[in-house]
Amino acid sequence: AILDNVADLNKLNLKFDFIVVGGEARLITSRTMLIYLSSRGTAGAVVANRLSENPDNSVLVLEAGVSNADVLDIIVPFFAPRATPNTAVDWNYSTTAQVGLGGRSIAYPRGFVLGGSSSVNYLAYTRGSKEDYDRWARVTGDEGWSWNRLIPYMRRNERFTPPNTTGEFNPAVHGFNGINTVSLQGFPTLIDSRVIETTTELAEFPFNLDMNSGFQLGIGWEQQTVKNGSRSSSATSYLAPEFVARPNLHVLLHARVTRVLESNSNTFRTVEFVQDLAGAKFTLSARKELILSAGSIGTPNILLHSGIGNSSTLSALGIKPTHNLPSVGQNLTDHSLIFLSFLVNSTGTWEDAERNATLAAEQLAQWTTLRTGPLIDPPTSQLGWFRIPDNSSIFEQFPDPAAGPNTAHYELIFASGLFGVPPPTGNFISIVPAVVSPASRGSLTLQSNDSLSAPLIDPNLLGSENFVISPFGVNSTDSDDELDEFIRENGGSVYHPSGTAKMSPKGANWGVVDPDLRVKGLDGLRVVDLSVAPFIPAAHTQFAAYMIGERASDLIKEAWG
């Protein structure tokens, strides 16, 4: 069941033989196993679903955000850019002043809603390269994170449902019976044939039938998390009505976790949360495990406020250190992009509907009644993945940041219109370059010991790699300095923060979690979200979050029999 407040949960507790003690909502279960997830975003939903497959596991999910139900900007794929930033389904964070962006601070959206960021993202479903995950396996010493070992989880996650499409994907590399619907474009855009024709005309931009095969390089059709013209998120898939109807799976919304608390020495199974920012604090304890799936911003924020982090920095802030783990919040890695639009001598790009309310209403009516028309797809249509040449002089100065020789340095995102508010006249297309194997690393730190205050988020965008996207500047006559300035003034994020609680080998004196995702040196506490990624994949990151959730579920099941 999905619940809105502790009182509802308490009622269920009675029904399910739970006992509430005093002002604290302490939950005691007659079952042998009780697992709490401190949130339920992309990866958390996976674990909640998989663990509750066993009726003996009683699972409670605490989600800070709101329900995803009936939020049109979430459900309609084409409206994805309207879902954030600065909306009711966004945490409404912003970054610190970014040196690589000329000192600008930018909005930094994260889903504040069931399904987490999978409910607000732009729906691109990209796996990255085989080398990305083989590198995870190498640096963690756990072969289980390698591409080949993740293939069963790919199939478990994916329910590939292409529309009537041939020549746009390779069925051999897909799963057709998973939980999360993945599809291909359902409505043609103006640029489709032009982008695909380019791949036959220019050797530099080869066609790739399926960028999700493990070999990503080239241009191909975007695969997207769309089901029958609507968004497929972890909320609509892993927590679909048939799953939340399970008697052993409960979700409490508006439950914002402030800290995890030490019950015995080095054991963290108790969670503290609020429902009202000015209201009472509640605690709940799990019999077996507490699983943090609050994402790359939320998870380190909770750990640090719990005293798990760099002990001397925490002491200086007035937070009592409980466990010295200096890597918490470090290694924040993200992808940078720059929106580039080009004027075209054509009609039929999005701007037509943006400027014409009648046309926009017709499109929405078509989507509402038939689930057809331009709104059934996200705004992006094709993606390309490329490397800068191996003999580039940059490699004399810097090591190659990519996971291997078949992993992209940069991506091109194609779209049949201009992102943002269009000018009064003109039609546009967009080709958006993004750095997907970044060298720069940022950090998440605290500004105070108030566990409800926003953390300091420094993704260090374009901190060290603006060279990679300069070939796609606006004007070929611009000098390098002018291009650099243009990028600093206009660059932004793809909103893929990763790595703030990264995995390292068992026994390593760096990192935050072991390869089985247990927090190093502690009992009872695991992290299951994109924060554990030791390196960001050269891909849009929801797939990686799903993989982490799927494999974690097996690791937890193995641990508890």
Ligand SMILES: Cc1cc2nc3c(=O)[nH]c(=O)nc-3n(C[C@H](O)[C@H](O)[C@H](O)COP(=O)(O)OP(=O)(O)OC[C@H]3O[C@@H](n4cnc5c(N)ncnc54)[C@H](O)[C@@H]3O)c2cc1C
């Ligand atoms: C605007 C945007 C566009 C994107 N576009 C794409 C795309 O097209 N394709 C793609 O693959 N990826 C995209 N991404 C990235 C992708 O969605 C994320 O990488 C992925 O969903 C992260 O999953 P996660 O489980 O780590 O965290 P999340 O899905 O963010 O889940 C974290 C959850 O924890 C909750 N939470 C946080 N703190 C607390 C707390 N204190 N107490 C309780 N609950 C808490 C949050 O509300 C949230 O539900 C995009 C992201 C954004 C924001």
